[in-house]
Amino acid sequence: MGVAVRLSGISKRFGNFAANSNISLSIEEGTIHALVGENGAGKSTLTKIIYGMLQPSEGEVSIQGKPVNFTSPRDAINAGIGMVHQHFMLIPSLSAAENIMLGDEHAGMFQRLPLKEIKASIQQHALEFGLAVDPEAMVENLSVGEEQRVEILKLLFRNASIMIFDEPTAVLTPSETEHLFATLRTLRDKGKTIILITHKLDEVLAVADTISVMRKGEITGTMQAASTTKPELAQMMVGRSVLLRVTNPPPSPGETVLDIKNLDFCTANGERKLHNLTLKVKAGEIYGIAGVEGNGQSELLQALYGLLPAGTSLVGEASVKGESLIGKKPSEITLMGVSLTPENRLKHAVILNYTVSGNLLFGRHRERSFHRGIGFNSDVLNRYTNQMIADYDIKCSTPATQPLSSLSGGNQQKIVLARELNRPNISLLILAQPTRGIDIGAIETIHNKIIEARNKGIAILLISSELEEIIALSTRIGCMYKGAIVYEFTPEEVVLKKNSEHEFKKEIGIHIT
Amino acid sequence: MHRKTAQLLIPLLSIMSALAVSTLIILIAGRDPIMIFEKMFQGTLGSAYGTGQVLFRTTTLILVGLSVALPFQVKLFNIGAEGQLQMGAFAAAMTGAMLPPTLPSLSAISLCVVAAMGAGTCWAILAGVLKVRFGVNEVISTIMLNFIAQGLTGYLLTYHFAVPSTVHTSPVIDAAIIPSLYSVTGFFAKSPANFSTLLSPCVALLFWVILFKSRFGFEMRATGLQPEAARYGGINAGMHTLTAMGIGGAAAGLGAANILLGYKHYYEAGMTGGIGFTGIAVALLAGAHPLWIMLSALFFGLLEYGGLTVNAYIPKDIFMIIEAITILLVISFSALGKRIQQ
Numbered sequence: 001m002g003v004a005v006r007l008s009g010i011s012k013r014f015g016n017f018a019a020n021s022n023i024s025l026s027i028e029e030g031t032i033h034a035l036v037g038e039n040g041a042g043k044s045t046l047t048k049i050i051y052g053m054l055q056p057s058e059g060e061v062s063i064q065g066k067p068v069n070f071t072s073p074r075d076a077i078n079a080g081i082g083m084v085h086q087h088f089m090l091i092p093s094l095s096a097a098e099n100i101m102l103g104d105e106h107a108g109m110f111q112r113l114p115l116k117e118i119k120a121s122i123q124q125h126a127l128e129f130g131l132a133v134d135p136e137a138m139v140e141n142l143s144v145g146e147e148q149r150v151e152i153l154k155l156l157f158r159n160a161s162i163m164i165f166d167e168p169t170a171v172l173t174p175s176e177t178e179h180l181f182a183t184l185r186t187l188r189d190k191g192k193t194i195i196l197i198t199h200k201l202d203e204v205l206a207v208a209d210t211i212s213v214m215r216k217g218e219i220t221g222t223m224q225a226a227s228t229t230k231p232e233l234a235q236m237m238v239g240r241s242v243l244l245r246v247t248n249p250p251p252s253p254g255e256t257v258l259d260i261k262n263l264d265f266c267t268a269n270g271e272r273k274l275h276n277l278t279l280k281v282k283a284g285e286i287y288g289i290a291g292v293e294g295n296g297q298s299e300l301l302q303a304l305y306g307l308l309p310a311g312t313s314l315v316g317e318a319s320v321k322g323e324s325l326i327g328k329k330p331s332e333i334t335l336m337g338v339s340l341t342p343e344n345r346l347k348h349a350v351i352l353n354y355t356v357s358g359n360l361l362f363g364r365h366r367e368r369s370f371h372r373g374i375g376f377n378s379d380v381l382n383r384y385t386n387q388m389i390a391d392y393d394i395k396c397s398t399p400a401t402q403p404l405s406s407l408s409g410g411n412q413q414k415i416v417l418a419r420e421l422n423r424p425n426i427s428l429l430i431l432a433q434p435t436r437g438i439d440i441g442a443i444e445t446i447h448n449k450i451i452e453a454r455n456k457g458i459a460i461l462l463i464s465s466e467l468e469e470i471i472a473l474s475t476r477i478g479c480m481y482k483g484a485i486v487y488e489f490t491p492e493e494v495v496l497k498k499n500s501e502h503e504f505k506k507e508i509g510i511h512i513t
Numbered sequence: 514m515h516r517k518t519a520q521l522l523i524p525l526l527s528i529m530s531a532l533a534v535s536t537l538i539i540l541i542a543g544r545d546p547i548m549i550f551e552k553m554f555q556g557t558l559g560s561a562y563g564t565g566q567v568l569f570r571t572t573t574l575i576l577v578g579l580s581v582a583l584p585f586q587v588k589l590f591n592i593g594a595e596g597q598l599q600m601g602a603f604a605a606a607m608t609g610a611m612l613p614p615t616l617p618s619l620s621a622i623s624l625c626v627v628a629a630m631g632a633g634t635c636w637a638i639l640a641g642v643l644k645v646r647f648g649v650n651e652v653i654s655t656i657m658l659n660f661i662a663q664g665l666t667g668y669l670l671t672y673h674f675a676v677p678s679t680v681h682t683s684p685v686i687d688a689a690i691i692p693s694l695y696s697v698t699g700f701f702a703k704s705p706a707n708f709s710t711l712l713s714p715c716v717a718l719l720f721w722v723i724l725f726k727s728r729f730g731f732e733m734r735a736t737g738l739q740p741e742a743a744r745y746g747g748i749n750a751g752m753h754t755l756t757a758m759g760i761g762g763a764a765a766g767l768g769a770a771n772i773l774l775g776y777k778h779y780y781e782a783g784m785t786g787g788i789g790f791t792g793i794a795v796a797l798l799a800g801a802h803p804l805w806i807m808l809s810a811l812f813f814g815l816l817e818y819g820g821l822t823v824n825a826y827i828p829k830d831i832f833m834i835i836e837a838i839t840i841l842l843v844i845s846f847s848a849l850g851k852r853i854q855q
Contacts, residue, residue: 305745331748334747342745347739347742348742350742351739352738353738354734358731362735365731365732365746374728375726375728375731
């Protein structure tokens with residue numbers, strides 16, 4: 001087998017910042033080659049260079065032995081490179097077949113589209129690679145897994161021989177992930193070259209042949225998947241040894257803080273998103289909700305934090321320390337000692353253009369202690385900002401002037417947590433996807449802070465689609481499926497089953513699908 | 514640092530290129546650009562009267578610029594400054610004409626100014642209510658409200674309040690007239706510049722404090738930047754939509770007071786002459802920043818009056834073109850600037 005992609009001495013600079021420096025790498029034909037690294041390590045930049053979206057400042061790319069100089073993705077596509085982006089590039093109102101041929105219609109401007117031939121070729125690819133999709137179906141009616149299959153079919157339709165996958169499992173359920181991996185292996189066996197970008201180490205070890213680790217714009221090592229281990233990879237990614245499992249001392253739960261009884265949630269167009277949901281969270285415990293996204297987690301959050309969209313009907317009861325949450329506004333709920341870190345951090349938890357200290361204040365700006373005159377007390381604010389930066393190891397240079405958008409995702413999330421965990425008189429903390437898209441190093445800090453909060457006697461409701469995280473942190477685990485808690489693991493069961501994590505994950509997986 | 518310089522450089526570059534383009538247009542029109550610019554300078558900043566005229570126009574432009582800028586910070590595009598001006602001017606004229614002539618000046622002026630601001634506020638808040646309650650896009654509603662204001666004032670003027678055989682109302686009482694700077698200080702040679710000119714920078718400063726130094730502005734800007742995050746942060750976004758529009762309308766009302774109480778002293782058909790629309794350009798050029806608006810208003814004030822002074826040498830239409838080109842260049846340049854920064 002030859003070399004599919006060879007990078008020699010690739011550097012890419014944005015101003016003074018080197019996103020990639022002096023990267024040399026050979027990707028063998030017919031292999032699955034994974035690129036792992038933390039956010040900001042330069043994985044995306046490197047793949048964008050291979051895909052022609054960026055041009056390297058220095059260095060050379062060659063494809064199948066031929067030096068190339070791509071100026072746009074169009075060149076890369078012509079050279080047989082395809083990419084499945086993290087956010088799919090599909091048009092919802094067109095059918096699967098129409099999406100697949102879009103941009104490569106095999107027909108002149110005013111000619112009839114050869115739909116029949118295209119459908120036949122899709123069927124053939126589908127059969128060959130296990131990519132079952134109905135070509136007639138509208139993309140808007142497809143599941144996420146099916147949408148991804150359409151994206152892969154698109155590449156096959158264009159005869160791509162090198163396929164780049166950017167975080168392909170981020171949106172998939174455990175069984176869809178298995179399915180995708182099977183497809184990737186088939187593709188490899190048929191001679192395709194797969195470049196897989198991810199930060200999930202378990203998955204890399206499960207599916208890749210070769211792994212390259214990136215850190216701070218450089219490749220810190222390339223090795224065979226069979227001859228490496230997860231702790232080794234983690235250390236190469238972060239640059240120091242990392243605790244993959246946070247120390248979780250036994251909890252001592254107190255009285256019930258959050259009490260949800262028979263909660264029903266109906267959207268404006270009549271969809272029932274929560275069915276008789278019942279759960280209790282006690283002080284000093286972490287209640288983990290495991291579940292695939294879209295099973296009512298977002299609606300539960302909306303219901304608990306007074307953010308119901310117009311036209312929603314909500315039946316049932318949810319109370320904190322006996323006081324009902326239903327019908328209250330977010331500002332009132334905050335005053336009851338409830339704090340929330342929302343699922344979508346960038347959209348809901350921060351103001352990207354505000355400064356670091358402005359974001360530490362945002363949402364807590366009604367607290368009297370920060371006030372002076374009609375504005376804010378900058379002394380108090382500075383003291384608080386510096387305290388949080390020190391406590392949470394937030395990396396930023398000038399918190400009073402630096403916009404939040406200039407920080408990495410991990411540091412942004414630390415700011416949100418610092419702000420929410422330190423609210424005065426907090427009794428319930430709702431955490432939704434607290435470590436999504438965050439580096440291993442930062443996850444460690446965040447998990448420790450969550451445990452610390454629990455030890456202080458705060459009741460914590462943890463919603464996460466990462467089973468590992470749920471297992472590592474939770475006192476009790478509720479399995480959420482189609483808007484209800486269908487199964488609950490007791491604290492004893494959790495402690496017991498934790499010892500064989502893989503089995504435990506499988507067992508949870510059965511309850512949530 | 515990089516951002517700051519770009520923020521300064523982009524408006525400057527766009528003004529420079531606008532000047533270059535206008536030079537070209539003047540050349541094409543067969544006139545001597547140097548002579549035109551010279552005349553323009555003599556007619557405006559080169560004379561006391563011209564300076565006063567420029568200041569008078571700048572004052573209105575600062576105030577209408579602010580009326581566009583504040584909603585802009587909440588991501589509302591207020592096209593309705595013209596209508597708010599008309600309503601404000603009409604309300605001030607009506608109030609001023611109906612007041613008892615014996616009223617002391619301070620109360621007369623205050624009452625008229627409050628009437629102007631109130632009318633501007635009401636007109637702007639209407640668009641806000643339509644947005645918050647019914648989801649009507651504020652661009653559409655403010656444009657429609659402009660037509661309604663035009664029609665309403667026109668009808669009331671023609672059929673009810675015009676002095677017979679004229680197109681204006683009866684003048685306000687003498688006590689309601691805002692004294693001109695000339696009448697008190699002797700400067701600015703009988704130009705319409707009046708005491709509103711001193712007020713307008715204070716209003717700009719006040720807007721700056723509200724936006725960037727107060728808790729209210731902290732919430733308001735957050736609402737504009739990320740409305741959904743603001744909801745999560747417990748901020749009442751609808752309230753901020755209404756207040757931003759309302760305060761903006763009040764500023765437009767003040768602008769109307771400058772024209773009516775400081776200059777015309779009666780309401781006349783077409784007296785606002787589209788200055789409300791120029792206010793949009795003022796706000797855009799300043800990036801909706803209350804302090805920069807003062808400079809941007811000065812620039813447009815110069816251009817507006819400068820165009821009039823060289824009317825004999827070159828059509829005023831040329832200066833309309835220059836203004837419009839400047840706005841287009843600003844928008845294109847700021848888009849370009851964003852791309853460079855990325």
